[in-house]
Amino acid sequence: MAYIDKVLRINLTNGRTTSEPLNKEWAKDYLGGKGLSIKYLYEELKPGIDPLSADNKLILMTGPLTGTIVPNSGKLAIAAKSPATGTILDCSIGGHFAPELKFAGYDAVIIEGKATEPIYLFIEDSNVELRNAADLWGKGAHETEHLLYERLGDVITLAIGQAGENLLPMACISSELYRQAGRGGIGAVMGSKNLKAISVRGNGGVKIPDIRKFSATLNKIKREDTMTDDNMWAYSDGTPMIVDLSQSTGILPTRNFQEGTFDEYKNINSEAVKSVLKAKKACFACPLACSNYVKMGKTEIEGPEYETLALCGSNCGIGDMEALIEFNRLCDDHCLDTISAGNTVAFAMELTEKGIHDFGIRFGDVENYLQMPTLIATRQGVGADLALGVKKMAEKFGGRDFAMEVKGLEIPGYEPRGSWAMGLAYGTADRGACHLRAWPASVEAFGKIDPFTSEGKAELVIGMQDINSVKFSAIWCDFWAISTEQMAEILTLLLERDITAAELSTIGERINNLARLFNEREGFDRKDDYLPTRVHNEKLTTGFTAGKSLPRENYEKMLSEYYQLRGWDENGKITAEKKKALNL
C-alpha cells in the first residue's frame, strides 16, 4: 500500500520502455523521493561519468504520501548527477505532477540514454510514447507547456527552456509555469538527453488501507497541527516575509554579499508583494497555499519568492519591484534557477565595479539587468560568460575571494556571517550551497539561538539535515513544521507497519550518509566543504551584523565537530563502522 509498486524505465537511446517492480527493500530503507532516487543512482551510475552524457540518468520519484490527502504531500523529487557540481543532485518540485504520475500508475520514472533528436515524453497510464519535439525546441517553458496542453488536453507537464537546451549549470525544470526543480543544473540533464518535456495524465488513484481512520486522523492533524501559527505565515505572507526578517537580523545578501542589509528593502518586502497580489495558489493537497500570484505592469507571475527577492533583488542592488518581477518571469520562462542567476549577475556586477573585468553591468543598473536572463540562457554576448556560473567565471576572470559558491553551487539568501550554522549547512549540504538541506537561520538568526558562536551548531545542522531528508523522501513540503512523531503516526497508517520516530531519524541519517558516499566516490572530501573566503576575511559593516565575520577557525571547528558527530573521519570520509551501522 501507499506504493504503486511500479517503476517506468525509459531508454532514450533505443526508445525502449519497460516497467519493473519498485525495489521494496530499498523503499523500506529510503522511503521514496530524495532517499530512494539517490539509492537508485548510487547503485546504477558508474563513478566518474559525465553528467551531461548518455550515461547519466534522470529519476522522477514520488513517495509513499504522494497522491493522498496528507497535507503538503504534492511534491516530486527529480534526481541525477549534477552538471553544476559533480555531486549527487536531488531537487523538489511542487504543483501537481507527482500525484498525476502516481494516478498514471507509477512510483517513479527512470530515464536513461540520449535521444538522437528533440523529443517529448507523453505518459497516459500504461500508454507511454516518445514524440518528436522539433517544433518545441528553442521555445521557452511557458510556451512549451501551453502548446502541449493544446495538443494533449488535460496534462501536467515538466518542461525545460532555452537554458536546459543550452546545457547551463543553472538550468532548472519548470512545471505549471511557475514551479521549478531549481538547482544544480537538473534542466541541463534533461537538455543533454534531447528531452524537451514530459507530460502525464493519470486516470487511476492510490489505495489507502483504512480510509475512515486515515481521513479522521488527517483531518484532526490538519486542524490542530498544520493550520497553526507555526505554519500559517506561509499563507498570510509566504516567503517574501523573510525579507524583513533578514534585513532586521543583518543577513539579507546585498551587492554580492558585500553587506547584510539593503537600504531599499521596503521596495522588495512582503508588503510590496502584497500590494500587487492577485491570488494565492497551492500545490496538490496543500492547505497552506504559500504561493503569491502577482500582477504588476504587464507582467504576471507566481512569485517572487524570498530567494528571488534576495538574490535577484538586494544582491544585485535592485530595489525596483517591477523590474524584479520581470526578471523573475524571464528566468522562469527560460528556466534559469533564480538563486544561481541572481548570484551570477551580482558577481559580474562586482567584477565590473572593481575593474577586474567589464561585463557592462553595475549594481542597480535595471536596464542591463533585464537583458541578462535571455543573454545567459541563450549564451549570447556577455551571457556566454555568465552562463558558466560563479565558480567557473572566477576561474576565468578572477575574484575567487568573493565568488559566492560552495562546490560550484551559488549561495542562497542567508548571509552566513550572521548565521554561523547556516554556513555549516552550506558547507556540508550534499548538493553544494543549499538552504533546504538544513535551514538553521530559522532558529538562529530568526530565533533564540546565538548566531555568532560555533557551540552546538554541528548537532543543530545534523538534526535538521536528517529530518529534512525524511520530509523530502516521504514526500512532505518543508513548509510544514511537522514533528518526527507525527510523521511516524501518518506513515504507520499508510504503510501498515509500525514506524517510530527513531526509525525515521535513522532513515534520515542513512540518506545523508548515502549522499555523502556518492560524493565520496566522486572524489569529494573535506577540501570541498569550504565557504567563500569573503565570509571568513571580510567583516560586514551595517545593521545587526556590523563588525561580524565567520572566522575560518570557528568554521573549521564546527566542521570537525560535525564530522565527529556524524561518525566520519577528520577528512570527512564515512568510517567503516558507520557504513555497517546504517546498512550502506
Add this chain to the structure above:
Amino acid sequence: MEITLLLKGPLKKYTDGAELLELELDENELTVSELLQRFKVPTSSVSFVQVNNAKKDLNQLIKGGDTITVNPRVAGG
C-alpha cells in the same frame, strides 16, 4: 505611555486581524513579554521581536514612543 505594536503574518489574529496598533498604556515600564501576555500571544509562536527595528530579547523594557515588531516562527525556506 504610547507605543506602537506591529504583529506580523499570522500573529495578527491575536489582535482581531489588526497588524498595527497604536496603544496607550497606563504603565511607564513594561517588558516585551508582559506586553505579549496582554494579547495572549504565545511566546512559542514568536521567532524574535524588534524594538525600534533592532532585534531584542523578550525581557527588553519598553519605553514610551517605542515600536515593537513581533515576528512569527517560520519553517521551511
